[in-house]
Amino acid sequence: MCGYGGFVRYRRSYVEGGTYFFTVNLLERNKTLLVDNIDALRDSVRFVQCRRPFRIDAWVVLPDHLHAVWTLPQGDADYSSRWREIKKRFSKAIPKTEHLSTIRRRKNERGIWQRRFWEHTIKDEGDFKYHVDYVHVNPLKHGLVSQVKNWPYSSFHRAVKQGIYSMNWCG
Numbered sequence: 001m002c003g004y005g006g007f008v009r010y011r012r013s014y015v016e017g018g019t020y021f022f023t024v025n026l027l028e029r030n031k032t033l034l035v036d037n038i039d040a041l042r043d044s045v046r047f048v049q050c051r052r053p054f055r056i057d058a059w060v061v062l063p064d065h066l067h068a069v070w071t072l073p074q075g076d077a078d079y080s081s082r083w084r085e086i087k088k089r090f091s092k093a094i095p096k097t098e099h100l101s102t103i104r105r106r107k108n109e110r111g112i113w114q115r116r117f118w119e120h121t122i123k124d125e126g127d128f129k130y131h132v133d134y135v136h137v138n139p140l141k142h143g144l145v146s147q148v149k150n151w152p153y154s155s156f157h158r159a160v161k162q163g164i165y166s167m168n169w170c171g
Contacts, residue, residue: 012080012119013119013121014077014078014079015077015121016072016074016075016076016077017071017072017073017074017075017076017077018071018072018077018121018122019057019069019070019071019072019121019122019128020069020070020071020072020079020119020120020121020122021067021068021069021119021120021122021131021134021135022066022067022068022069022070022079022083022117022118022119022120023065023066023067023117023118024065024066024067024068024083024087024113024114024117024118025064025065025113025114025117026064026065026112026113026114027111027112027113027114028064028099028111029064029065030064031063031064032063032064033063033064033094033112034061034062034063034064034065034066034153035061035062035063035153036063037090037093037094038061038153040090040093040094041061041066041086041090043089043093044085044086044087044089044090044093045086047085047089048082048085048086048089052078052081052082052085053073054070054071054072054073054079054082055070055071055072056068056069056070056155057069057070057071057128057132057155058131058132058135058136058155058159059135059154059155060135060136060138060139060151060153060154060155060156061153061154062138062139062142062144062153063144067134067135067138068135069122069128069131069132069135079119083117087112087113090112091112091113094112099111132159133170135154135155136148136154136155136156136159136165136169136170137170139151139153139154140170147168147170148169148170149167149168149169156169
């Protein structure tokens with residue numbers, strides 16, 4: 001992120017076939033919209049994944065934000081349009097109950113998501129493991145559970161079945 005002339009310019013890293021870590025936040029960080037509407041979120045992700053494939057290496061949905069590690073197909077680096085479509089489909093699937101700022105109202109936007117998301121390009125196996133572990137430990141880090149295995153909205157359970165983690169990993 002570079003600032004110049006009063007403007008902020010966001011630089012994204014695009015690597016075709018790359019693996020990325022993402023953080024995507026709700027606009028109002030005190031809401032529980034994501035877990036309250038988990039089926040709408042899952043449907044939105046499935047819809048986009050069917051049309052624009054990507055592999056979900058790790059995923060956790062918390063009440064007000066989510067983390068994910070994705071790998072894109074060879075020759076494809078367009079994660080931004082995938083996130084845009086997931087956010088759009090989710091927003092259309094849930095009732096309009098959020099407060100809208102004048103700017104968002106004028107632009108005909110919902111007040112659900114922060115406009116941007118954070119991404120990190122995974123550099124190597126150690127970086128991959130660090131970020132996958134970070135995804136899975138996040139509910140424990142935020143005090144939502146006393147053991148990672150107790151958070152239902154996580155790919156941790158799939159990773160246990162695959163033998164990547166033991167059921168009692170980290171707590």
